[in-house]
Each structure stands twice: as structure tokens, then as C-alpha cells.
Amino acid sequence: MREAAATTVRRLSLYLRFLEQSEAEGVATVASTALAARAGASPAQVRKDLSFFGSFGRRGVGYSVPLLAARLREILGLGRRYRVILIGAGRVGTALAAYPGFAARGFDVAAIYDVAPALVGTRVNELIVRDAARVEADLAAVPAAIAVIATPAAAAQAMADRLVKAGVRALLNFAPVPLAVPPGVAVSDVNMALELEVLSYGLKHPAP
Amino acid sequence: MREAAATTVRRLSLYLRFLEQSEAEGVATVASTALAARAGASPAQVRKDLSFFGSFGRRGVGYSVPLLAARLREILGLGRRYRVILIGAGRVGTALAAYPGFAARGFDVAAIYDVAPALVGTRVNELIVRDAARVEADLAAVPAAIAVIATPAAAAQAMADRLVKAGVRALLNFAPVPLAVPPGVAVSDVNMALELEVLSYGLKHPAP
DNA sequence: GAGTGTGAAATTGTTCACAGCG
DNA sequence: CGCTGTGAACAATTTCACACTC
Structure with a gap:
């Protein structure tokens, strides 16, 4: 096929x-x-x-x-469950941790990470935020096929590289930058700011 | 052009x-x-x-x-501000009401609506949830160019029709159904469940 | 008769390659 | 000499139209 x-x-x-x-x-x-x-x-x-x-x-x-x-x-490829980790415990990350649509479609959020010491250890919807430095060690212990990137744009590519090296094979990217990944790794982008700009363009240039 | x-x-x-x-x-x-x-x-x-x-x-x-x-x-069409209303005060709606990316790009969330009597009147991040039945009256008083649809799929098209009739000219659609709108109305879709399924497909059919 | 499956045509989007300008 | 601007080649996607099957 x-x-x-x-x-x-x-x-x-x-x-x-x-x-x-x-x-x-x-x-x-x-x-x-x-x-x-x-x-x-x-x-x-x-x-x-x-x-x-x-x-x-x-x-x-x-x-x-x-x-x-x-x-x-x-x-x-539905009809099975995936282990998902979430990188970034800011606004988007915490909203996603609470999003029921993940589990409903077979995607179980197993852990959430952040680099900010102030956030590490706090509780986000059943999960305790873990130190992003530990991602590789955690993945070595229990792998995850999918990671959600909800970091600032500047950190996204470096984190993607680390995740891919640690065995993650699919990324859901909320950072407003395209990610470069090796072949065999799947990436989907969700970029709300971009969708808004498309709307703004549509308002400015209305179809006849 | x-x-x-x-x-x-x-x-x-x-x-x-x-x-x-x-x-x-x-x-x-x-x-x-x-x-x-x-x-x-x-x-x-x-x-x-x-x-x-x-x-x-x-x-x-x-x-x-x-x-x-x-x-x-x-x-x-950036460099001006848009008045935005948010339809649906469920998980997605409340997360969006708190999302700073809207205001940062010139999109001001001016009101949030829901049909559920239990939600109407509650406070969501600076805004009081209003009865969705009032949308037309509110828009007649103070128009908004953009509406965000964060309702269940079944309600989305009917709400889109009402909004368009009331003068809304751009829709940001979070419901997992494509919206049919007359020409001249812009629609952008954000569909996380769909992006997840694209990833799932990517995991199942890896590129060489 | 109703509605799929599918080559062939039309359209749309992307890359090439190079002339031309600063 | 470097890098834009652009027609022309190429590739991908969508639509058409119709033979074929239930």
C-alpha cells in the first residue's frame, strides 16, 4: 500500500x-x-x-x-491506545492535560514536563509536572510513541530533536514554528495564531 | 489583486x-x-x-x-484590532477565553456564550457567560467580525448560520465538522482530534 | 436505476532555471 | 557577483464522465 x-x-x-x-x-x-x-x-x-x-x-x-x-x-491505526507525553506546562500545556478528547480517541497523557523550577512538582489535572531534563531517562524506562510540544517557539526544535533521539515517533506541535524531523517521524501542527491570521486575511480580501 | x-x-x-x-x-x-x-x-x-x-x-x-x-x-490585515465573540463555554471555550495569543495578535474576546443554564452567569476569566439565545441581539447592538465556535459538533452548523445572518464575517471553528457558509464568509478549522488521527496514521504507515 | 470504481482531463501548486537588476 | 522575479516544466490533486455491477 x-x-x-x-x-x-x-x-x-x-x-x-x-x-x-x-x-x-x-x-x-x-x-x-x-x-x-x-x-x-x-x-x-x-x-x-x-x-x-x-x-x-x-x-x-x-x-x-x-x-x-x-x-x-x-x-x-485507531483501535489501540497510545502513551503520550506533554512537553510544556504553560497555558496550552495545562489546557491540553485536561482535554478529554485525547483519552476519548485512545491517547493517554502519561506525563507532563516543564523546564521552569517553579512549575516542576506542581499538580496539573492528576499529573505532577516533571523536570524536562528527565525526559530522556523517563522515556528510556517507559517509552512513548507520541509527544505533544507546547513550549515557546524558541525551545521547540531543540526539544523535538531530543524527543526523536529518545525514540518518540510522532509529534503534535503547538509551537508556531515548523519542526524539522528525520524521515519516519510524523508531525502535525496546530497553530491557532496562524489560523487567526488566515481569517484576518479573509476579512481583508473577501471572496465576491 | x-x-x-x-x-x-x-x-x-x-x-x-x-x-x-x-x-x-x-x-x-x-x-x-x-x-x-x-x-x-x-x-x-x-x-x-x-x-x-x-x-x-x-x-x-x-x-x-x-x-x-x-x-x-x-x-x-493585521495592524488593527478585531472584536471576537466566543460561542461555547465548555472545556475548549474556557481554555480559549484564557488564551493570551488572541489579544497578542489583535483579537479581543469581548463575550462568551453558552446554551446551558448552569453555565450562563458564571464567570470565565473576566467574562460573564451570556445566554446563547441573546447572540443576535448583542451583535445588533455591538457587531463583531469574528466568532469562535467551540460548541459540540451537532450545534455548530446551526450556530454558524445564526452568526452569519447576524453579520459575523469570519469563523474559527473548533467543532469537528466542516461548516457550510455563504461566499464572503471566512472559515478556519482547528481540529485536534483530526490531527491526532493523522499522527496515528503516520505511526502506522511510517515513511521509509 | 442507483451508485461505485477509475482512467483521462482539468486544475492547482511546486520546482527549475535563468534573465536582469542592484 | 548575489539574489530577486518569473515564465516554463513538472508534480500533485481534484473533477469529470462513463463503464460496470448490484
Whole structure:
């Protein structure tokens, strides 16, 4: 199986969200048209996306909701739990530590780190903030596949390097800088300031 | 001036971040190579992106840091303040109300709303939660260009429709559904669950 | 008939390569 | 001589259109 583009994977995620809702409602099959409407894509694109991984629809009928949902979960690598560590116990870090969406999708926040001595040892939502200097030792003892970077921009790349060297294979980056990582390491960026600037641009240059 | 693609605008945002840092360090000019390294793009792409809006570089020298920064702020529509309202006082909404990155970039959170009677009237970081039923009346009295949607998925589209009808022209959407809006309304999505699933996919299908 | 699966066409986005200016 | 600005080549993505199956 070749590598699907990140934008395709994002859409798969949206399809799955819709399928889970349909599953709950007891709907048996859905057509590409319905999936498309919900995911903001075209029906043709839905079919292309799905056919990339095989053909699990039935012509004249559509896609079986439970079958397609199961297949997408498998493709996305869900259906298992991941150990996640959180770097940075500032505003963003503490908000994330309390975010129920992580655990709901199988991502368990196991530890939170910071460099500030004033924060180390304080309690953040069930977790005691640990000294960031200990990250490597901790990961050597109990590995984690995913780390969330919620540090200031200036510290993000150095921390990413350390984490990758310590065996972390996926980074969720909240710092407003793109991270350079070796191949084989996955990075997703969440950059709210950037999204705001996109909106600001949209306000200034309205579509006709 | 034509419309630049959202992906171009995102890169402009990254360029600006680097320029602001260079400005603070007193650097006078930067070359496309330096901008590219920082924004995770190619030098050619930086030049293409910038030339789209005019030519403000000097051949053999590079781009004047203060000039280019000023121009990018203008293009992005920064350098003014926006009134922002926040819909949803749950986990995400309250975290956002406390987020300093909004004000830092000129976005002032003026009000927060929720439908739950238990939340209405409670205090969230300087603001008293208001009844979501009042949104239209409030906007009629004091308009806001931007609204942040931090409601459950099921409520998001209906709320978006109401906000647009009430004159809101840009939406920052934290609900995990794409929003349908009329042309002329800007939408940016922030979807953490989706980013996690992209990471999960990346872990399952590592690049060579 | 309804709706998938898929090559081929259209569009969009990126990189190349080099002329031209400071 | 270095670095921008840009048309032209290239690559990726999206849409079209239709044969095919249930």
C-alpha cells in the first residue's frame, strides 16, 4: 500500500466521524454523496479516497457503515491506545492535560514536563509536572510513541530533536514554528495564531 | 489583486513570524533562503509567494526586514484590532477565553456564550457567560467580525448560520465538522482530534 | 436505476532555471 | 557577483464522465 497524502488522511478522519454517527443511529449504508456533504468534499473525491485503499463499496447500494468504519479505523491505526507525553506546562500545556478528547480517541497523557523550577512538582489535572531534563531517562524506562510540544517557539526544535533521539515517533506541535524531523517521524501542527491570521486575511480580501 | 490560496496565506504568516524575530534582533535584510529555512518551504516558493503581491525585494541583497514585515501585516490585515465573540463555554471555550495569543495578535474576546443554564452567569476569566439565545441581539447592538465556535459538533452548523445572518464575517471553528457558509464568509478549522488521527496514521504507515 | 470504481482531463501548486537588476 | 522575479516544466490533486455491477 502506497502512502496517502496528509490531506487524504484528514478527509478519512472526517468520513469516520460521520460513519460513527451513522453507526449510532443504526444506518446500514451510506453513499459517497452523503459522506461528501458531511466532509466538505465532492462525491468523486470520496470514492477516490476510499478506492485508494481497496474497494469496499457495493455498486448501486453504497458503503456498509460498520464495514467501512472498521476499515477506516484500521487504516488510521485507531483501535489501540497510545502513551503520550506533554512537553510544556504553560497555558496550552495545562489546557491540553485536561482535554478529554485525547483519552476519548485512545491517547493517554502519561506525563507532563516543564523546564521552569517553579512549575516542576506542581499538580496539573492528576499529573505532577516533571523536570524536562528527565525526559530522556523517563522515556528510556517507559517509552512513548507520541509527544505533544507546547513550549515557546524558541525551545521547540531543540526539544523535538531530543524527543526523536529518545525514540518518540510522532509529534503534535503547538509551537508556531515548523519542526524539522528525520524521515519516519510524523508531525502535525496546530497553530491557532496562524489560523487567526488566515481569517484576518479573509476579512481583508473577501471572496465576491 | 487576485485571491491568494489559503496555503500561501499560511506561509505568509510564517514568514511574518520570522521577520518579527529578525526585526527584534535588528537584522536589516533577509534572503529568500533564510525565510524558506524558517518556514519549511523552498526559496523559490518564498519568492513566488511574495512576488504574487508585488516586488519588494532588492536583487543581490534580499528583502528589507521592516518593509517586508509591514507589507505582510498589511496584506494579512493585521495592524488593527478585531472584536471576537466566543460561542461555547465548555472545556475548549474556557481554555480559549484564557488564551493570551488572541489579544497578542489583535483579537479581543469581548463575550462568551453558552446554551446551558448552569453555565450562563458564571464567570470565565473576566467574562460573564451570556445566554446563547441573546447572540443576535448583542451583535445588533455591538457587531463583531469574528466568532469562535467551540460548541459540540451537532450545534455548530446551526450556530454558524445564526452568526452569519447576524453579520459575523469570519469563523474559527473548533467543532469537528466542516461548516457550510455563504461566499464572503471566512472559515478556519482547528481540529485536534483530526490531527491526532493523522499522527496515528503516520505511526502506522511510517515513511521509509 | 442507483451508485461505485477509475482512467483521462482539468486544475492547482511546486520546482527549475535563468534573465536582469542592484 | 548575489539574489530577486518569473515564465516554463513538472508534480500533485481534484473533477469529470462513463463503464460496470448490484
